[in-house]
Amino acid sequence: MDFHAALGLGLPLGVGIAAIGSGIGLGMIGNGAMQAIGRQPEATAKIQTAMIIIGAFAEALTIYAFVTVFLLSGKI
Template sequence: MGLALAVGLGLPIGVIGAGIGQGIAASGALRGMARQPELAGRIQTGMIIALAFIESLVLYALLMFFLLQGKLPAVDALVETLRQR
């Protein structure tokens, strides 16, 4: 049961966290570019690198989702186990 919960909630929580992080990073970069337009290129480069690192966490969560999903029992076996209780 715990594995099913980890598979079902792990990816969405990771994606939500990454989405919030990307929004905060983009917001900070845009504010910095608005304050100092002459540094927009450097700020944009830093933002793109930060977004790539944040997105890599989503890819790791997706990988773990598929790996854990392969460990779950078949649905038929799960239903049979629940009926026996």
């Protein structure tokens, strides 16, 4: 396979795969947070803050893949 073709095929696929993982992670975080809020509504503010931070961690992995794509997209 040509170098350019490999990049053109691999870069979008890479973001897609990373997004699958991030999506599963974000879903689990949201699931846990919603259950926690449902059980203890008075702790909503604390739970939301923690949820946003952990969500940012999960989301960052896709962003890394995204950045890689942009850094390499000039070489296609």
